Amino acid sequence: MAIKFAGAHHVTAIAGDPQQNVDFYAGVLGLRLVKKTVNFDDPGSYHLYYGDAGGNPGTIMTFFSWPGAPRGRSGAGQIGATSFAVPEDSLGYWTQRLVEHGVRFGTPTRRFDETVLAFEDPDGLGIEIVARPGLNGASSSWAGSTVPEEHAIRKISGVTLLEVAPDRTEELLTSFLGFEKVGEEDGRVRYATAGGENAESFADVVGVPDAARGQTAVGTTHHVAWRAPDDETEESWRGEAEARGLDVTPVLDRQYFHSIYFREPGGVLFEIATDPPGFAVDEDPNHLGENLKLPPWLERHRDKIAADLPPIRLPQEKAL
Numbered sequence: 001m002a003i004k005f006a007g008a009h010h011v012t013a014i015a016g017d018p019q020q021n022v023d024f025y026a027g028v029l030g031l032r033l034v035k036k037t038v039n040f041d042d043p044g045s046y047h048l049y050y051g052d053a054g055g056n057p058g059t060i061m062t063f064f065s066w067p068g069a070p071r072g073r074s075g076a077g078q079i080g081a082t083s084f085a086v087p088e089d090s091l092g093y094w095t096q097r098l099v100e101h102g103v104r105f106g107t108p109t110r111r112f113d114e115t116v117l118a119f120e121d122p123d124g125l126g127i128e129i130v131a132r133p134g135l136n137g138a139s140s141s142w143a144g145s146t147v148p149e150e151h152a153i154r155k156i157s158g159v160t161l162l163e164v165a166p167d168r169t170e171e172l173l174t175s176f177l178g179f180e181k182v183g184e185e186d187g188r189v190r191y192a193t194a195g196g197e198n199a200e201s202f203a204d205v206v207g208v209p210d211a212a213r214g215q216t217a218v219g220t221t222h223h224v225a226w227r228a229p230d231d232e233t234e235e236s237w238r239g240e241a242e243a244r245g246l247d248v249t250p251v252l253d254r255q256y257f258h259s260i261y262f263r264e265p266g267g268v269l270f271e272i273a274t275d276p277p278g279f280a281v282d283e284d285p286n287h288l289g290e291n292l293k294l295p296p297w298l299e300r301h302r303d304k305i306a307a308d309l310p311p312i313r314l315p316q317e318k319a320l
């Protein structure tokens with residue numbers, strides 16, 4: 001039985017300097033820093049989560065921060081770009097905003113029925129603002145955002161997978177992961193999760209038969225996570241992944257969700273993450289992201305961990 005994802009849960013990438021990362025995602029893009037914690041597998045470095053006001057699944061972009069580490073290389077077996085959806089009428093606002101913040105972007109292009117502004121974050125990570133028709137409804141953005149509510153980023157629209165052999169990836173997406181092919185244009189094949197009515201997320205597959213393999217480091221994406229509604233569903237999907245011969249991890253406790261990981265045939269790391277418990281599990285929803293949060297097993301090292309992390313400030317704090 002094919003999985004039916006409700007959409008993307010989050011995308012995780014690797015940043016260099018954490019303050020520069022905060023300035024870009026909370027400052028320029030206007031997302032809320034919803035969790036300031038550490039990489040559970042490497043507690044000496046930050047794991048920063050950005051999203052809407054409540055840190056809802058589908059709006060989350062996260063970063064491992066590796067200051068001073070080398071830049072990676074975009075290439076095959078990687079996510080080439082992460083797209084954020086904004087209302088169609090907000091295209092002019094975003095064009096102007098990027099200019100004002102000195103973010104260079106190419107000529108806006110039409111892709112399927114959307115207009116796309118493509119640019120890079122300060123570490124060279126591929127980001128897109130996608131102006132989507134029909135997205136003019138209510139925003140769940142944060143009232144303290146640097147971007148007015150009507151223009152706020154609504155969600156992660158999807159990711160672009162760069163593949164040497166698209167067929168194998170497409171087979172996994174459709175026959176096991178429940179994606180539906182919804183379009184093909186200029187060498188890009190679009191697959192959608194369940195959802196509809198703008199609730200779905202896209203995985204665009206772009207064939208890059210001659211490209212070198214990407215190198216995961218600063219300025220590249222680490223993985224994309226898709227949404228599981230609860231632990232039971234995730235367990236059953238894990239069993240199906242195993243039965244299919246995928247090298248899938250055990251369920252890992254990520255404090256804000258529970259996760260399994262496996263690589264799709266082209267090499268992109270996929271995660272399946274549960275919606276619960278969410279970011280309010282260890283912090284007042286009105287004060288998300290304000291204090292360093294650690295999982296219980298790292299609390300006894302708090303003093304050392306906190307002392308070793310570089311201080312970061314939100315754009316709103318800087319303005320005071």
Ligand code: ZN
Pocket residue numbers: 010012223224225271
């Ligand atoms: Zn993840």
